[in-house]
Amino acid sequence: MIPLRNGAHLMLNKPGPTRTISVAILLCLLLLVPAGCSAQGNRDVASSADKSGEANATRAYEHVRKLVALGPHPSGSDAIKKAQSYLENELKGYGLQVSEDTFNGETPRGSVPMKNIIAELRGEKPEIVLITGHYDTKLQAGFVGANDGGSSAAAVLETARVLAKSEPEYTIWFVLFDGEEAIVDWSAMDGRDNTYGSRHLVSKLKTEGTLNRVKALVLYDMIGDKDLDIKREGESTPWMIDAIWRTARSLNYQKYFLDSEQDISDDHLPFRDAGVPVADLIDFNYGPEHSYWHTNLDTLDHVSGESIKIVCDVVIKALPDIFKHLDNPVAAPAKTIPH
Numbered sequence: 001m002i003p004l005r006n007g008a009h010l011m012l013n014k015p016g017p018t019r020t021i022s023v024a025i026l027l028c029l030l031l032l033v034p035a036g037c038s039a040q041g042n043r044d045v046a047s048s049a050d051k052s053g054e055a056n057a058t059r060a061y062e063h064v065r066k067l068v069a070l071g072p073h074p075s076g077s078d079a080i081k082k083a084q085s086y087l088e089n090e091l092k093g094y095g096l097q098v099s100e101d102t103f104n105g106e107t108p109r110g111s112v113p114m115k116n117i118i119a120e121l122r123g124e125k126p127e128i129v130l131i132t133g134h135y136d137t138k139l140q141a142g143f144v145g146a147n148d149g150g151s152s153a154a155a156v157l158e159t160a161r162v163l164a165k166s167e168p169e170y171t172i173w174f175v176l177f178d179g180e181e182a183i184v185d186w187s188a189m190d191g192r193d194n195t196y197g198s199r200h201l202v203s204k205l206k207t208e209g210t211l212n213r214v215k216a217l218v219l220y221d222m223i224g225d226k227d228l229d230i231k232r233e234g235e236s237t238p239w240m241i242d243a244i245w246r247t248a249r250s251l252n253y254q255k256y257f258l259d260s261e262q263d264i265s266d267d268h269l270p271f272r273d274a275g276v277p278v279a280d281l282i283d284f285n286y287g288p289e290h291s292y293w294h295t296n297l298d299t300l301d302h303v304s305g306e307s308i309k310i311v312c313d314v315v316i317k318a319l320p321d322i323f324k325h326l327d328n329p330v331a332a333p334a335k336t337i338p339h
């Protein structure tokens, strides 16, 4: 596996929408102070229509860097409020309608305030495809979750930015889940100390009677590893995985999307159990012998914007296939899942 690097996709040759923006980008680059690229500059660029149709590795990396710079941001922390503001401002900057799904997670340590963030992109149809990832970090001293929390949030943002000015066949909700991580232990509370945000959203949509509008869900998780290798997630819906893997192969990304299979418990399961076709894209092989996962080695230097870009691009380009499949439900047999 070739280690992936950041910065390979600066689109200097793309004309900016205005002279001011191009100059702002150039200034940031020339000064070589990414931290100094002001929020203003980012917002200007973010509000512009994406013409490439592709995610941008540098932008993806910058999202992770900014989230990591907030320090640990587990559910209910002061720092996660800053993460929420950042994510919401980005999504609004892309011209999307942003709403909050605020609730209390009943955890082994009591009630914890949590917030899912939802940005809507209206499509031709009212039926919805969800593109999702979590942004909370595991409750652990010093844990910043560059990959586990950071990369998934960055991928949702980048996918949203690229698609924001399009009118897709299906309505798309970009959803950032809170409370994916366990507060004490994944198996605590009879296995319910996890995936608070996705479980809450499913029950909320059920109560509102809108869950039947949700036709598919793509989940990003830990897709920022420099050494990107994603296995077919065995709990996901086979036709969804097939559509994404077919697209990956067509883009010559088969070395990142492996044919082997692995089962992962994650935010996709509450939706799958409610009858929604799902695909969990997760690289659960992070560092030597997976040693960066849930340790304080999950840091910015182990994450690549290029990896995030690759996964976003595959999903963006797989969407027409997914839509086509949804248009023809006869060809979409649901996997029978034992509960």
Ligand SMILES: [Zn+2]
Pocket: 138, 148, 181, 294
């Ligand atoms: Zn985790």
